[in-house]
Amino acid sequence: MTRQATIVPGLPAKVLSVAPMLDWTDRHCRHFHRLLSRHALLYTEMVTTGALIHGDVERHLRFGVEEHPVALQLGGSEPADLAHCARLGEQWGYDEINLNCGCPSERVQRGAFGACLMAEPALVADGVKAMVDRVGIPVTVKHRIGIDRQESYDFVRDFVGTVSEAGCGGFVVHARNAWLKGLSPKQNREIPPLRYELVHRLKHDFPHLRISLNGGIVSDAQVHEHLRLLDGVMVGREAYHNPWWLADWDATFFGEAVIERTREDVEASMCDYMAREAAEHGTPWSNIARHMLGLRNGLPGARRWRQVWSDHRLKALAPHAVMALAHAPADHAVA
Numbered sequence: 001m002t003r004q005a006t007i008v009p010g011l012p013a014k015v016l017s018v019a020p021m022l023d024w025t026d027r028h029c030r031h032f033h034r035l036l037s038r039h040a041l042l043y044t045e046m047v048t049t050g051a052l053i054h055g056d057v058e059r060h061l062r063f064g065v066e067e068h069p070v071a072l073q074l075g076g077s078e079p080a081d082l083a084h085c086a087r088l089g090e091q092w093g094y095d096e097i098n099l100n101c102g103c104p105s106e107r108v109q110r111g112a113f114g115a116c117l118m119a120e121p122a123l124v125a126d127g128v129k130a131m132v133d134r135v136g137i138p139v140t141v142k143h144r145i146g147i148d149r150q151e152s153y154d155f156v157r158d159f160v161g162t163v164s165e166a167g168c169g170g171f172v173v174h175a176r177n178a179w180l181k182g183l184s185p186k187q188n189r190e191i192p193p194l195r196y197e198l199v200h201r202l203k204h205d206f207p208h209l210r211i212s213l214n215g216g217i218v219s220d221a222q223v224h225e226h227l228r229l230l231d232g233v234m235v236g237r238e239a240y241h242n243p244w245w246l247a248d249w250d251a252t253f254f255g256e257a258v259i260e261r262t263r264e265d266v267e268a269s270m271c272d273y274m275a276r277e278a279a280e281h282g283t284p285w286s287n288i289a290r291h292m293l294g295l296r297n298g299l300p301g302a303r304r305w306r307q308v309w310s311d312h313r314l315k316a317l318a319p320h321a322v323m324a325l326a327h328a329p330a331d332h333a334v335a
């Protein structure tokens, strides 16, 4: 995985990352998160091999140079396709290729990839080997601790063992099972119980591998606890819904000096970015602003601020004018 600064003495660099999230962690979202933390490793949404082979490569892979370190997550199972797409990812400048073996959606199961790949470790190993042979950047796998009611530790241990022998040095483990029948993807992020102890057992049994933990992490204390013993922690929903948490990460976990800045400074930078994106690519500001709606969570007036930034009737206004309106007293709101 991408090497990063750490304040944990005596240990190799630790990674704190924002999870791949479909429809959420697009390049605009990652730009926003990068304004908040310089060190967090950022993941793309899952991009399928089919989308890259048959679709618009630039649309899926273009990203801003400021986003580094950034990892491309692929969805697929065919080794030759994965190798081709991993190479594309490397050519476009990504720092890591990650294979999705954790998504339980019906659509992904029909494509025979995502979490159902955990039942086929040899196929995953072939895919990983094909990618490792083709690229010079790290290849990692994101997976669950089991599928359906398969609760035994041996299952995930054997999966990691087989896949690591093919050259995968980094595993991001979402510490709950994926129940492939009967639960929606959302329920599959909430109902199967979290079992962090299995991730720690993996690190114990495979000390040479980089093992990161994901699932249900919402506090500094949890990040510290797991980073002490593991190589990385990945945060998904909490990072998206409560992004101001990221503003402390560099100082808290990477030993950087505290930067004095406000949420308004970050919002103003986002306005500059929205203006640039509109001028250069015709991107409406609403496509970008939607990712920062959690920025003022917990502050007085947050609801109205969110309403203004979600108000599509304002789409003709310049982003800085929308920001002014969002901070104006309520009676200045547009009718």
Ligand SMILES: Cc1cc2nc3c(=O)[nH]c(=O)nc-3n(C[C@H](O)[C@H](O)[C@H](O)COP(=O)(O)O)c2cc1C
Residues within 6 Å of the ligand: 019, 020, 021, 022, 023, 024, 045, 046, 073, 100, 102, 103, 142, 174, 189, 214, 215, 216, 217, 234, 235, 236, 237, 238
């Ligand atoms: C809206 C949404 C989209 C997601 N899309 C992906 C995806 O594309 N690839 C993936 O591996 N996981 C995906 N996930 C799962 C997250 O990466 C993460 O594993 C999960 O949310 C658990 O972490 P958390 O409890 O910190 O949110 C998605 C989660 C959410 C909420």
